[in-house]
Amino acid sequence: MFFQGVRLSLLIGPTVPLPAPPSLIQSVDSIEITETDSGRSGFQLSFKADRSGLFATIDYPILKLPLLRPFNRVIVVVTINMIPYVLMDGIITHQQLSPSTNNSALLTVTGEDVSVMMDMEEKSVQHPAQPDIAIVSKIIATYAQYGLIPLVIPPLSLDVPNPVERVPSQVGTDLEYLEDLAERYAYVFYVSPGPVPGTNTAYWGPPTRTGIPQGALSVNLGTSTNVNSINIQHKALTPTFVSGKGEDSLTGRSLPIKTFSSPRLPLATQSAMLKTAKARKVLPKQGAGLTYTQMLSRAQAITDASMDQVVEATGELDAVRYNGVLKARRIVGLRGVGSTYDGLYYVKSVTHQLRLGEYKQSFTLTREGVGTTTPVVIP
Template sequence: MAKRVCVIRVDGREIESLYEDMIALEVCEREAEPSTFALKLGIFCRPDSTWTHLDDGEGPATALRLWQRVTVEAGFEGRSEILIDGYIAGLQPEFGTNQSKSSLLVWGHDVSYSMQQEEKVVAWEDRKFSDVAAEIFESYGLEHEVEDSRVVHALDDNLLMQRGTDWDFLNRLAAQLGYELFVRGAKGYFRKPKLATTPQRDIAIGLGYATANAIRFKPKIVGDRPSRVRIARIDPIAKTFESLEVAVSPQQQLGREGVDDQRAGRSAAGRSTTIAQPIAFGSEQEMESFAEGVRRHHDWIVQAEGELDGKLYGAALRARAIVPIRGAGRQFSGDYYVTKVVHRFTLEEYRQRFWVQRNATEEPAFGRLRTPREQEPRVQAKGGEERVETRKPGREVAP
């Protein structure tokens, strides 16, 4: 069994006492919100009445301070990766009746934390949503992956106004398009969910101790989500009424039976329709883009949560990526999109709580478990050859 890896760096360097005093470490990745971390440490009073991790002592300074940069690299030997690269947002010591009951809670956010500090009023003239996202990311020194949002918000037709922080503004634009917004390391992302990428390692449930790596898995299917989105507006120039309808999903289906297939032949179900909340639109193309974004949100009819034994799973499950789930029967086995993962490290174990969603049920290759070789992540090398991607292992902790 591969050894666990957990590396914590503060302002670019490791502090040995963090590992010695760590009670628990949690890193949370989630859709539409900044990634966060929480680190709980034991603290001890020195002979000079100063406290470890709170006050600078002799030798290298170990005191933790607001806005220090914290990087957490974790996983397993040969496949560790950066879970979060961010800043300390708060510290809370708890002084007990004796030193063994005293602790320090340190929490923080990824780099997007710096995008939430200043509220602004900005007029974005003649820009697409994607242009705005790229400019904001660049203003914070971030590289970016931004998907073209097509619609230009012209000054004369529909001026795009920002009132609030850069992060809140971008989050509103992403929600309107059905895009995902997040920062990973030093790169910002503003794009549609990637549903056609190489899947992560399989989650296996209900298949016995020999093959299962999940502690629990709890899915549900929701049948009351509208499958058609209507939208309308009055053209302020031509004084005409314009409407359109999105009745076909604009995104890839992760199974054989989508929401419309579930309703087929059921007269009571009808064809559920929603009227998109009216906002100011400058063009029919903008209207269509907004309606497609609403439809993307309604597509996720299967939602689930569960928990992994990290030692059995053998990798760090990542949010905003595809993961196959096996052993849940014909309805609930298949590829899922991961929306949230909470990684929890203690000296004894590594647990991963996860939340996933799916826009369809069933799968063509029902129930087939991929072999370990098939589960290795692959990238395309020069000359078109396929190679296995590995990472240098970080600090080892107890298996």
């Protein structure tokens, strides 16, 4: 038992992690886990270390445990009111010992989610006659030992390259290439732990704006309040539209390229995408060998990415009062801050901070404008 209502479970091991011994669980000082919709998520586990026992004069006993060595796999699960949540499935990449003057110390192990293993080897590979979604699925399949379950969303425009004209080439790590392919469509790529320990979802697609919202974040609502603090920003200079001309590599003609809005599912009634006269306008990105379709797709990606973060809310909640775990990369309702900023948001990132008797979560929420699209949110 970590504290009343919250149970912590640690699984650690070289390839197939097993439950950590009770002595290791009891020595946990703090846990911090950050999950984000872009890039790798990370974790930091701190353990109390002392030099008591038979071999104390030689070394800290905890350092002799093979479980905390670099490149071991770590799975962190918290259970709140009998419901388990997998917070992290990652790889230890760093170890730090901080001794004190009373024969005790703090041992901290740091790591990243299992996608770090996709960033270990630079490659020079060609993918002839394969569209981007096929390349993505193929790369993910090579990491099946980490329980990756691919979830690949096809983009609106599907480009199947003609090998005579162009061969997609990868120069870099698998992770770098997956993120580069995602950026072309204003998509994201990440590896999310779960749904059960030992499995992970490898998602390549647009930011998720559908599905059942998570339990509401409540501000200034008496006993229903679960948010400790919140700050909301409306960034009016963020919306960006593309307008100009680009040269089609197939015909050599200069053709118009212009974006007007974003196809993302709206989370606000007064979307910035409806105010094109006040949006920033930029020229299309030119690239050697790009077809007109590819240039249109990349122009739309610029607009989509800019719209995703017009309104940004950052804050902190108490997980016990929230009665659950707020997860990044999903939508959530916010209430109690007024009709301008109430409503649904996309959860861009969450940082979990656990220690004995305390579980807090810091969050970043985003959406494309102000005004709520729903009269109520799920409590």
